[in-house]
Amino acid sequence: MSIAIKNSRVRIAPSPTGFLHIGTARTALFNYLFAQNYKIRGDNASFILRIEDTDQERSKKEYEEDILNGLNWLGIEWDEGPTLHGTEKGNFGPYNQSKRERKLKSYSNYLTQLLKNGKAFACFCPSSKEEIEDKNNDKFHILCPYKDMAYNPDETRQFVIRYKNTYAEKLEERFKKGGDAFKTNEDDYVTFQDLVRNKISSPKDILGHFVIAKSFDEPLYNFAVVVDDYEMKITHVIRGEDHIPNTPKQLLLAEALGWAQVDETGVFQAPWTYAHLPLILGTDRSKLSKRHGATSVNEYKTLGYLPEAMVNFMALLGWNPGDEQEIFSKEELAKEFSLEKIQKSGAVFDTVKLDWMNGEYIRRKSVEELTALCIPFLEKAGLIKIQNAKIKSQHYNPKLKIDEYVNRILALEQPRLKKLSETGERVNFFFQEPEYDKELLRWKNMSDEDIKKALQKAEKLLSVINPPIDKKTLEKAFFDEIGDSDKGKLLWPLRAALSGKKASPGPFEIVEILGIEESIKRLEQAEQKFG
RNA sequence: GCCCCUAUCGUCUAGAGGCCUAGGACACGGGCUUUUCAAGCCCGGUACAUGGGUUCGAAUCCCGUUAGGGGCACCA
Numbered sequence: 369m370s371i372a373i374k375n376s377r378v379r380i381a382p383s384p385t386g387f388l389h390i391g392t393a394r395t396a397l398f399n400y401l402f403a404q405n406y407k408i409r410g411d412n413a414s415f416i417l418r419i420e421d422t423d424q425e426r427s428k429k430e431y432e433e434d435i436l437n438g439l440n441w442l443g444i445e446w447d448e449g450p451t452l453h454g455t456e457k458g459n460f461g462p463y464n465q466s467k468r469e470r471k472l473k474s475y476s477n478y479l480t481q482l483l484k485n486g487k488a489f490a491c492f493c494p495s496s497k498e499e500i501e502d503k504n505n506d507k508f509h510i511l512c513p514y515k516d517m518a519y520n521p522d523e524t525r526q527f528v529i530r531y532k533n534t535y536a537e538k539l540e541e542r543f544k545k546g547g548d549a550f551k552t553n554e555d556d557y558v559t560f561q562d563l564v565r566n567k568i569s570s571p572k573d574i575l576g577h578f579v580i581a582k583s584f585d586e587p588l589y590n591f592a593v594v595v596d597d598y599e600m601k602i603t604h605v606i607r608g609e610d611h612i613p614n615t616p617k618q619l620l621l622a623e624a625l626g627w628a629q630v631d632e633t634g635v636f637q638a639p640w641t642y643a644h645l646p647l648i649l650g651t652d653r654s655k656l657s658k659r660h661g662a663t664s665v666n667e668y669k670t671l672g673y674l675p676e677a678m679v680n681f682m683a684l685l686g687w688n689p690g691d692e693q694e695i696f697s698k699e700e701l702a703k704e705f706s707l708e709k710i711q712k713s714g715a716v717f718d719t720v721k722l723d724w725m726n727g728e729y730i731r732r733k734s735v736e737e738l739t740a741l742c743i744p745f746l747e748k749a750g751l752i753k754i755q756n757a758k759i760k761s762q763h764y765n766p767k768l769k770i771d772e773y774v775n776r777i778l779a780l781e782q783p784r785l786k787k788l789s790e791t792g793e794r795v796n797f798f799f800q801e802p803e804y805d806k807e808l809l810r811w812k813n814m815s816d817e818d819i820k821k822a823l824q825k826a827e828k829l830l831s832v833i834n835p836p837i838d839k840k841t842l843e844k845a846f847f848d849e850i851g852d853s854d855k856g857k858l859l860w861p862l863r864a865a866l867s868g869k870k871a872s873p874g875p876f877e878i879v880e881i882l883g884i885e886e887s888i889k890r891l892e893q894a895e896q897k898f899g
Numbered sequence: 900g901c902c903c904c905u906a907u908c909g910u911c912u913a914g915a916g917g918c919c920u921a922g923g924a925c926a927c928g929g930g931c932u933u934u935u936c937a938a939g940c941c942c943g944g945u946a947c948a949u950g951g952g953u954u955c956g957a958a959u960c961c962c963g964u965u966a967g968g969g970g971c972a973c974c975a
Contacts (some may be wrong), residue, residue, distance in 0.1 A: 381975085383975045385974080420975060422975080424926085462920070467968075505944095528973050529900080542951060570902065578972095588972090607905065610970070611975095612903060612904065612969075684912080688912055690914090694911095699933065712906090714969090715910090716911075721910070721926080724927085854934085856934040859935085860934045864934095864935085870935065871936035
């Protein structure tokens with residue numbers, strides 16, 4: 369299938385004022401998948417990472433690094449932007465807004481142009497911080513008395529630069545006559561086409577004379593975005609729907625700069641097309657935030673989620689290919705991706721389903737891969753140590769090398785694991801003597817005497833078993849002894865004595881890994897609990 | 900308060916006027932397997948917000964209502 373647009377360029381523009389957020393990662397993923405999909409279909413598409421660090425006070429280098437590392441961990445690769453090594457790639461740099469003004473004078477040049485053309489004005493409103501934070505005070509800005517003052521380069525007083533919204537003046541008139549400064553009844557709308565929601569309209573007047581820069585070299589978000597998207601030749605702006613209210617402002621600025629115009633049907637045409645993604649919601653259906661729990665990609669990594677599961681799960685939040693497949697590789701997602709299949713309403717981030725999906729991915733790993741993934745978590749749990757790339761730990765079975773020992777433990781737990789962080793808790797009894805209350809050994813209503821006898825019987829059976837020590841041999845020996853009676857009477861105390869847990873893999877699998885000697889030792893220790 | 904967006908099982912969703920007495924997945928309940936916990940297999944319950952149109956026919960199209968969400972910074 370061929371496509372009309374060539375050299376499609378999309379971008380993700382996070383601000384480094386916090387760790388990589390799940391919402392940002394999902395937006396990045398959709399942009400990435402969009403570009404990958406176009407590449408597959410023959411377009412020379414690019415996915416750009418741009419760092420919006422115009423707010424020098426809140427932006428931090430460590431956050432920028434976290435964003436880069438997080439995207440890298442997820443496997444969301446960008447074609448242009450800052451790199452992990454502190455350099456840049458791509459021909460449209462710099463990719464940090466802070467550097468763009470310094471090197472290119474991007475923003476001050478266009479600011480001057482707007483001022484000259486009378487599309488913007490320097491505003492000397494003596495607003496205090498309190499006044500600015502008071503929403504009602506904004507009518508003061510709509511009615512800014514300084515809007516007709518010419519900009520004077522010698523002016524030393526502080527000023528900000530505002531977009532001159534001629535429609536706002538209609539509001540002024542109404543306000544002067546005693547109306548509400550925010551009540552609009554004009555039918556001048558800015559209307560744009562959205563690839564997800566079709567047409568979106570919003571009145572022009574209520575926007576007022578909004579601020580576009582704090583000074584010539586301190587551009588503000590709405591202005592900086594428009595300039596950057598234009599200079600970077602962005603063709604599709606794919607972002608969260610929380611940006612819908614910003615879009616009219618950006619379109620008005622693009623129009624003032626001569627980059628956008630209204631077509632004969634009244635729709636704004638910019639060099640790029642918009643697609644606003646539904647939001648990711650918390651369980652109470654409000655925008656996902658800290659109070660809902662983990663929101664940064666890094667936290668999910670620490671909890672032991674696999675990047676493949678995260679990508680698969682995030683992709684299905686607000687998008688779906690229309691069939692009944694649930695598990696998708698990154699490549700399959702890229703192949704199937706299309707903006708038309710994006711949902712319009714928000715999607716709750718349901719960690720229960722994420723856990724299931726993560727388990728699916730864990731089960732698909734080879735034992736070697738799983739071991740490699742789990743080692744850091746075993747180390748963190750204090751069960752093993754890594755020295756010179758070799759595993760060191762307490763190890764109970766002299767017949768197995770340590771690597772084999774660990775591999776077999778993880779192979780045993782593989783179907784049970786949902787998160788890698790659970791590994792330590794699940795397998796600790798393979799690395800240290802279990803601690804438990806003697807009541808754990810009781811199956812149904814067995815007496816102390818019954819339990820002791822069961823433990824002794826198990827011990828006896830183990831001590832006379834002939835190699836090979838494997839599940840099959842053990843099963844035969846025990847089942848021959850048990851016959852038709854209740855298996856739990858012998859097997860529950862055995863399993864509990866070996867694992868010290870009320871839930872664990874079966875006793876034969878444990879013996880197989882733990883070895884006969886250690887198993888017998890644990891049975892003896894269990895017997896001692898009964899004197 | 901004002902502007903904007905949205906509306907199918909608890910959750911993610913399929914559904915582009917008849918194939919829908921609404922399909923799948925997670926979760927939940929039950930069963931098989933089973934010494935426990937998983938995994939696996941089988942079965943089950945639960946949804947088109949509401950009122951009006953349009954149409955021979957509406958989950959699907961239009962309007963209102965209601966509900967939810969987002970946004971209203973010299974943050975992004």
